[in-house]
Amino acid sequence: MYIREISTxxxxxxxxxxxxxxxxxxxCQVVPGxxxxxxxxxxxxCLFDHARDxxxxxxxxxxxxxxxxxxxxxxxxxxxxxxxxxxxxxLTKSTFVGYSRDTMRIFDDETVKSVLKEILSALGEFxxxxxx
Amino acid sequence: MKIRTDFVTNSSxxxxxxxxxxxxxxxxxLELVGVSAQSPLKPLFAVLYHSLKQNMxxxxxxxxxxxxxxTQDWITALRSQFAEEVINRITKAEREGHKVYLGKLSSEExxxxxxxxVDSFEIENENIYLNALDCAW
Numbered sequence: 001m002y003i004r005e006i007s008t009x010x011x012x013x014x015x016x017x018x019x020x021x022x023x024x025x026x027x028c029q030v031v032p033g034x035x036x037x038x039x040x041x042x043x044x045x046c047l048f049d050h051a052r053d054x055x056x057x058x059x060x061x062x063x064x065x066x067x068x069x070x071x072x073x074x075x076x077x078x079x080x081x082x083x084x085x086x087x088x089x090x091l092t093k094s095t096f097v098g099y100s101r102d103t104m105r106i107f108d109d110e111t112v113k114s115v116l117k118e119i120l121s122a123l124g125e126f127x128x129x130x131x132x
Numbered sequence: 133m134k135i136r137t138d139f140v141t142n143s144s145x146x147x148x149x150x151x152x153x154x155x156x157x158x159x160x161x162l163e164l165v166g167v168s169a170q171s172p173l174k175p176l177f178a179v180l181y182h183s184l185k186q187n188m189x190x191x192x193x194x195x196x197x198x199x200x201x202x203t204q205d206w207i208t209a210l211r212s213q214f215a216e217e218v219i220n221r222i223t224k225a226e227r228e229g230h231k232v233y234l235g236k237l238s239s240e241e242x243x244x245x246x247x248x249x250v251d252s253f254e255i256e257n258e259n260i261y262l263n264a265l266d267c268a269w
Contacts, residue, residue: 028173034166035255036173109243111175118172 001120001127002090003047003107004083011046011103012079014090016125018048018098027122042104043116051098055091069097146249149218149263150188150233151225156260164260176244183245184262188235191222195234210234218263237264 002014024044030036058072066072069091073084077099087097106112117127150156161181167173189197195206198213207226211219225232237249254263 029168029171030173031166031168035164035253036166036171036177038253040173104247106243106247111179111244115172115176122172 001117001125002087003113003116004087005103005105005108006079006083008105009101009103010077010079011051011098011100011107012054012073012077012083012087013047013051013098013100013107014087015047015096015098015120016092017094018053018096019044019120019123021049023123024048024119027119046100046102046104047098048096050102051100053096054099055095055097144239144249145236146264147213147234147236147266148184148188149191149214149222149261150184150231150235151221151261152231152233152259154259156185156188156231156233160259164255164257164262179242179244180248183237183241183248184235187237188233191226191232191234214266218265221261221263 001016002012004012006012021041021044025032025037025040028036028040030040054073054077055069058066058069062072062076066075068088070081070084070088073079073087074081079087091097107116117125121127152160154160158178158181161184162169162174162177165177165180167177191210192206195209199206199209207219207223210222214222222232237245239246239249248264252265254265256262
């Protein structure tokens with residue numbers, strides 16, 4: 001997992017895969033229909049539902065134009081080179097790279113990161129001890 | 133005159149109302165929002181609970197602090213800020229001896245409080261009523 005909120009409207013997130021709403025909700029263990037459930041749906045929408053799969057986009061439309069995905073992120077999305085390389089370094093064969101312009105602006109918070117880590121651990125996400 | 137050349141943003145604070153028939157504890161708050169004891173979201177909503185707890189005060193004190201020149205009764209002063217339905221709830225709760233608290237969340241404290249500060253919501257169960265509809269974002 002790697003999440004980076006850049007400015008107030010750009011979020012980049014790298015996960016092992018795109019988790020479905022049902023499995024994400026189940027892992028959160030909140031009461032269906034409650035306010036916490038609404039919050040969980042917002043998180044899922046932001047990270048997965050409304051996120052554009054930019055790895056797929058790169059492969060389909062831009063792989064000829066940009067030699068690497070970090071070049072693509074730098075030129076197409078205006079991300080600084082260091083962040084672009086960090087994202088690229090997280091990629092494996094099955095990785096989902098989501099881009100959202102409708103971020104909740106909470107994902108840089110350490111409590112939120114640790115909550116998300118626990119949710120995704122329950123869903124089998126791999127966490128590298130050395131990753132941020 | 134001041135000229136600012138870098139990124140400029142605005143901050144916000146929004147009011148909330150809590151009416152409780154019992155003590156407003158973390159466990160009761162988590163039950164209100166629907167977070168189970170095993171839920172990974174517990175630490176996140178605990179942050180919200182502590183923000184509410186830290187910023188809430190008895191309605192009467194809030195009204196007197198907020199409207200410095202209250203010459204009328206404090207409930208009347210609150211009418212300029214809250215909807216009639218909320219005022220009716222506050223009046224009824226006061227009459228029945230329930231606890232009524234008012235306060236503000238700020239967008240400047242931490243990411244979690246900021247998110248809930250700009251969200252607009254109203255939740256209740258048999259013990260607690262939480263109104264955070266007065267979102268001025």
